[in-house]
Amino acid sequence: MVSSSYWLDTMNPQSFPTLQSTEKVDVVIIGGGITGITTAYLLSCAGFKIALIERDTIANADTGHTTAHLTYVTDSRLTKLVAELGEDRARDVWRAGQVAINEIHRIIDKLSIECDFKRVPGYLIPSLESDDPNTLTNFTEEIELAKKLDFDVALVTCVPFFNTYGLKFSDQAKFHPHLYLNGLVKEIQAQGGLIFEHSQVDRIDEDPLVVHTAAGAIHCERLVIATHTPLLGTSNLLKASLFQTKLALYTSYVIGAKIPRLTFAEGTFAEACIWDISDPYYYLRIDRHKDSDYLIFGGKDRKTGQVEEGDKIFQDLEKLLKEYAPNAQIDRRWSGQVIETTDGLPYIGANSDKQFISTGFSGNGLTFGTVAALMARDWVAGKKNAWSALFDSTRTVPISKAIEYVRENFDYPYYMVKDRLTSLKSASPECLGCEEGKLMELNGSRVAVYRDEKGKLIKLSATCPHLGGIVHWNSVEKTWDCPCHGSRFKPTGEVIAGPAEKALLRLS
Numbered sequence: 001m002v003s004s005s006y007w008l009d010t011m012n013p014q015s016f017p018t019l020q021s022t023e024k025v026d027v028v029i030i031g032g033g034i035t036g037i038t039t040a041y042l043l044s045c046a047g048f049k050i051a052l053i054e055r056d057t058i059a060n061a062d063t064g065h066t067t068a069h070l071t072y073v074t075d076s077r078l079t080k081l082v083a084e085l086g087e088d089r090a091r092d093v094w095r096a097g098q099v100a101i102n103e104i105h106r107i108i109d110k111l112s113i114e115c116d117f118k119r120v121p122g123y124l125i126p127s128l129e130s131d132d133p134n135t136l137t138n139f140t141e142e143i144e145l146a147k148k149l150d151f152d153v154a155l156v157t158c159v160p161f162f163n164t165y166g167l168k169f170s171d172q173a174k175f176h177p178h179l180y181l182n183g184l185v186k187e188i189q190a191q192g193g194l195i196f197e198h199s200q201v202d203r204i205d206e207d208p209l210v211v212h213t214a215a216g217a218i219h220c221e222r223l224v225i226a227t228h229t230p231l232l233g234t235s236n237l238l239k240a241s242l243f244q245t246k247l248a249l250y251t252s253y254v255i256g257a258k259i260p261r262l263t264f265a266e267g268t269f270a271e272a273c274i275w276d277i278s279d280p281y282y283y284l285r286i287d288r289h290k291d292s293d294y295l296i297f298g299g300k301d302r303k304t305g306q307v308e309e310g311d312k313i314f315q316d317l318e319k320l321l322k323e324y325a326p327n328a329q330i331d332r333r334w335s336g337q338v339i340e341t342t343d344g345l346p347y348i349g350a351n352s353d354k355q356f357i358s359t360g361f362s363g364n365g366l367t368f369g370t371v372a373a374l375m376a377r378d379w380v381a382g383k384k385n386a387w388s389a390l391f392d393s394t395r396t397v398p399i400s401k402a403i404e405y406v407r408e409n410f411d412y413p414y415y416m417v418k419d420r421l422t423s424l425k426s427a428s429p430e431c432l433g434c435e436e437g438k439l440m441e442l443n444g445s446r447v448a449v450y451r452d453e454k455g456k457l458i459k460l461s462a463t464c465p466h467l468g469g470i471v472h473w474n475s476v477e478k479t480w481d482c483p484c485h486g487s488r489f490k491p492t493g494e495v496i497a498g499p500a501e502k503a504l505l506r507l508s
Helices: 034-045 078-085 087-111 135-148 177-190 237-244 310-324 365-381 399-409 411-421
Strands: 022-024 027-030 050-053 118-125 153-159 164-174 194-196 201-205 210-213 217-219 222-225 247-259 272-276 283-288 293-303 329-341 347-352 355-359 436-442 445-451 457-461 472-474 479-481 495-497
Touching: 027 034, 034 050, 034 177, 034 365, 078 087, 078 135, 087 164, 087 177, 087 365, 118 153, 135 153, 135 164, 164 272, 177 194, 222 365, 247 310, 293 310, 310 329, 347 365, 355 365, 436 472
Parallel strands: 022 217, 027 050, 027 222, 050 194, 118 272, 222 355
Antiparallel strands: 118 164, 153 164, 201 210, 210 217, 247 293, 247 329, 272 283, 283 293, 347 355, 436 445, 445 457, 472 479
16 A cells, blocks of 8 residues: 555656755745745746745645645535625635636646646535435525526536535546646746755744745745745744634545546546535545546545544545445555635735735645735735735634634643643553654653664654644654644654644754
8 A cells, every 4th residue: 555645656756956055036935835836937927036945845745645626616615605705705715716727727728738637527415424304405505506606506416426416516627736836847947936945944034034044045025935834934923823723734534546447327437526515525536547547535634633543544435435436446545734714714915014825725725725826926016916805814713703713722722731641651662663653751751752764763852843732643644743733743853734843852
């Protein structure tokens, strides 16, 4: 069983140097996923000199672990959006997703990028977990509202593969995200843009604006923070910490499987993206290969750092997929992180005079990431953007969402206390096999102990440098995860995903 993303294993990525000099550009973009790369591309095309900085490798983190659905249909149903935002603003949320898909399509055509882009239908189906007698009525309400707002949605009696009724959304899309971003990166370089990998940002000076790494620095006029969870940047610690309480980090689990060509009553089954109404919801992407089809099936989202039995989650996914495709040959599994916000909308926009942030894309990372890039380009260029108020990064949590806000943030005090009072089972570092980790009590302190592939023991402080939570070992992903705010670290302590910005303290 392969334990890595399908996208990361189906292309040879480019490599870029580490920042080891002092540079001067118009705009620095921190974060090499779809938001950062698209922003860098759009700004380069607009005539701005840019530098893109990534602490790991380009498109290797959250974008590298996507399931690559391109859809304007948000995780929140349209009826819910209208109830909370009104018809005009709800329409604008979905329209933003449509614009993003069209923009991706436009760029692909312009640059002649071979990335398997296809327009496909998207289907919303009843829950795979339970029967709800109100589902059909709710679907009917969704259709009536969608048509009123001028979206192409229809009720179909039989969604292929799952053999159930559902809503069909025309003109969604899918592609190979890495091949797409590779095409953008080549154009960024052709336009004179600078790209640096393995360049962790250590400090940001505000006046003048300078981004510092361990071995270099870049002077700039504007800063776009395109990391999954925003860095503190030029914000003060209290302001940034309060902003991060608006975010909830979840891990979504994915399996991949080969399957003979799918057929149904009317002939060969076309490629599609399908998701259900469970909470958290399941999702399926079907790709056509030369002699077979390939399924990417996922769900079972859990708060990052709060899963004790990751293996069981994957086993449950495999069991459910086998119910619908007994001949599926499951060959890989991986996980990706999604960030939820209290009101269901992303935070995109300037949070200071010279700094732009974007986060909270939920299950629409590729579309909202593109929306964020379009908005960042307009911000740098001094142009008004129609979505600025809708996705305002400085908006407050609505009073109507106060209970949900408190529930999401209960994790911090709960795990801060629980993990310090819970006794650890007696264990010695010598009990660890290669590539195994365990939280241990050593000399009166909690220590994250890991034995690498060569047998070397690595001891780290178990205290998350963000706000002091105790990290847990994730045996499936082989990472240290913090249950308080979702920070993730490599087994050797380096940051994979924030809000933590510093590595776990190395003890030996």
